Amino acid sequence: MTSEYSAHHLQVLEGLEAVRKRPGMYIGSTDSRGLMHCLWEIIDNSVDEALGGFGSRIEIVLHADGSVEVRDRARGIPVDIEPRTGLTGVEVVFTKLHAGGKFGGGSYAASGGLHGVGASVVNALSERLDVEVDRGGKTWAMSFHRGEPGNFAGDSPDAVFTPFEKSSELRVAGRAPRGVTGTRIRYWADRQIFTKDATFHLDELEQRARQTAFLVPGLELVIRDERRVPSGEAPVETSYRYDGGISEFADFLAPDAGVTDTWRLTGTGTFAETVPVLQATGAMIPTEVQRECVVDVALRWGTGYDTVMRSFVNIIATPKGGTHQQGFEAGLMKVLRGQVEQNARRLKVGTDKIEKDDILAGMTVVLTVRLPEPQFEGQTKEVLGTPAVRQIVSNVVSKELTALFASPKRDDKAQTALLLDKVVSEMKARISARAHKETQRRKNALESSSLPAKLVDCRSNDVGDSELFIVEGDSALGTAKLARNSEYQALLPIRGKILNVQKASVSDMLGNAECASIIQVIGSGSGRTFDLDTARYGKIILMSDADVDGAHIRTLLLTLFFRYMRPLIEDGRVFAAVPPLHRVIVVNAGSKANETIYTYSEQELHALLAKLTKAGKRWQEPIQRYKGLGEMDAEQLATTTMDRAGRMLRRVRVSDAESAATVFELLMGNDVAPRKEFIVESSAGLSRERIDA
Missing domain, CATH: 3.40.50.670 (Rossmann fold)
Structure with missing residues (x-):
């Protein structure tokens, strides 16, 4: 640290250097969570293609050498020259931050990717990345080392790497069948960036793949794990495909028997938004554009009390909610409060008002919205921030739910009546519990007459x-x-x-x-x-x-x-x-008092005995093995388990x-x-x- 601070102390990080210097800004962390986030970035690019109607199958392969590969049969990354940079589309996508086809250029109506940094961030944080693209009857290939394009002398990330000097080359690696397009990306995560224990979790990957298959009906996701496969056995392969969409997803998530069927609420809304639009001259001009927001909700109420809510924007999960979730809850509250007021005499609610928790109890809902260029808070996309979505979702939910309550069908009438009964019973239980809580007195051990006689209480009231x-x-x-x-x-x-x-x-x-x-x-x-x-x-x-x-x-x-x-x-x-499990009394020579050592596992005991043997010390036989707390005397129990000075708590x-x-x-x-x-x-x-x- 120095008191001098001038312009030469400032650093400018160019290209992908910023990603390697501050990876947490782009992927959240450098442990297993960040490693999985990188994989989601690559998979979501393929899913965005499937959302646009290109490709119906995505394969994810966890290779035995620690690499991971994602394959699709979509349009394939462009291989022609991007005019502003003079680079091929493949190199632009993997080496330039904030570059891609998701900035409103018409390539994607709705996508999970927004910022154009996903693939380039993964490339920057990979020791090696290989990409192959099938387009125009040819297979094009390119390799990168920590974000830099070049050639490897072998197939492993440790092979000798030669970076391109004057210009990059997107080489032709073979011929592709006529009419076949797609992309294959394989990368080895850089262990200079990620922690030693960072690993791909198969269960988390399968959960995300299942979720995506529910959200994109007709899309098949195949996961093959080739790690730790015994010799002679085939790798574990799991496939997910669901044609029922989010209705099937809500039924899958529901933890209890249903009070209502799974209802589907759908609708659209439009809003105007002023965004910078890139002109042919390269200038960014603020332009008002019309956006369409498609709302699709599947919800049901069950006999239980837990709430299961999953919200998504263009198949990207938003675990912390956002404007779409706020709009859903507002629309739900408006309709159900109105219905309870209309049926107040039958339901015997008096002047009490239902609250949000009364409505959400026992509800399972999958909320999805699709819109171009949504506004998220940060690259991890956990919260939707587009303001206009709130009112659109609220209007769709209000309109569709009101129509359900007004439906003349016998099933709809029976289910809506059961729903109102459940909501009102939740309200009454909440009010009753609050009244009981307010009248309940706090009693200490001396005041209470209901405490069990076998309790041996302490003196302190702290x-x-x-x-x-x-x-x-x-x-x-x-x-x-x-x-x-x-x-x-x-x-x-x-x-x-x-x-x-x-x-x-x-x-x-x-x-x-x-x-x-x-x-x-x-x-x-x-x-x-x-x-x-x-x-x-x-x-x-x-x-x-x-x-x-x-x-x-x-x-x-x-x-x-x-x-x-x-x-x-x-x-x-x-x-x-x-x-402790064992008590070892070490015999000391002469008049020196013997030493008592406690061990807490068989492994710890063997290590102690080996250490004593090496030091030439003896111990009393047999070694005491505690089968229960009752075998200890008070001093031993206090020293090992109860005294704050020497005990261990988990x-x-x-x-x-x-x-x-x-x-x-x-x-x-x-x-x-x-x-x-x-x-x-x-x-x-x-x-x-x-x-x-």
Whole structure:
């Protein structure tokens, strides 16, 4: 750092240098998420062609050497000379930022690509990129090394690379069949840019491919994974194609039985927009143009309470919403509020007003809009910003829904009546819960008469400093009483394996003594009425034995917290204690006191014994192996598991609630077949040495 600051301190990054210097600006991050974003950029270019009616099949191949290839049978990247730069269309697309056919030149009516940086960013962040284009009866080819065109002496990214010196060459690599066009792109991600553990996730790729196949009816996406394929076996290949469109997508996403059928709301709207238009002279002239926005919505209501909403702009997902989602919710609110007011006497709503959450409960919706040159916030395109879309979507939803409620068909009348009943019941449940919450008193341990007798409470009333240990069994409770700090550590014993709440109903859960005790002691309620602010403890620590049964009990407890007290996990208040597995007493020579060392896994124990042997030290035999917390005395339990100075806690987090819900349903749900399939497929990875027998 220097106090001098003048023009010679400024740097100008030319071409693709800016991408390599600040990759996060273009792809979000340099971990697996950024690596996958690069792949989406290439795939979406092919999908944009399919949206325009060119090509009905896209292949994605994950090669064994770490590269990835995308093939399509669309129009192919232009191979003729672009007049302003004097370069071929292929080189312009892959080496020039903000260059492409999606700036309103008429090549695409609606596309996911907007900024003309996708392919060039991928090229800049690739150690090697090869592109082949079939056009005009020929196969044209070009290669790049970290964004620079040239020739490789071999087929691998490590082959000797010779950059073009005077002019670039788009070489003819062969002949293409008459009438066949398309593009093949294969690239190796640059490990100078991406982290070592960045990898292509097959499940995420398949999920995105399935989503795209739903959004573009008739388009087939094929994924072939050639990585880690055993010798003699064919690669795993998966194909996705759906002709039902977003109606089929909504049915696929719906987590519950339907109250209504899947309704399709479609319409269009136009708006004027002033945008800079590139003239033949090269000047950008602000021009008012007419845009058409096509709205297509598939929605249904189910018997459950979860809301599943997916919104898209030109097949690009907008997970953070935007003006199209705002318009959808506004139109929905307008129609349903009006219908509830018209049927107020039958529904017995009085003067109460429904709110957005009442309407969204149990709803599954896929919202898509298509328009030329939409305005997004940033290259990652997570939020739509085009203002006029809000009113267009709101008008389409209002018009189509109003027509459904006015329909004379018997099925439509029955379903709309059921929908109004559901919305009003949600409103009444919300109002009732709020009234109950407002009248509920906060009680501490001394005031409460409903707390379980087996609770061993702490003295402190400081919620932030207090800890509740949920202990497995009365034997461990006796030791834990002596080991705890009674000022801020409370104990609640449970009787072995509690109810599996993933399978049980709410009434069964509340009727279970152990589940009810846990909910009462924490003091924040459960389910939708759970109030994190009224929790009586700052940390909830699950302290079970370090064996298979202990792990099962911990899983059952986590299922209870995940289903009915999820805010505790989301706020980082739930922990799992980590008791040791072994106690090794190292014998010291002479009068020096022996040393006690605890290990937490078989691997750690073997490493310790090897270290002691190498140092010439002895240890007492047999080594104590703890099967349960009750085998420890109070001093050992305090030192290893309860004392803040030396214990280890594992925080339980829910970084992705949707994925976590899927795992809980797989492990603990009613459907046995997927669980059996999971066990069978995972058995190959089981280490027999880990079986405690």
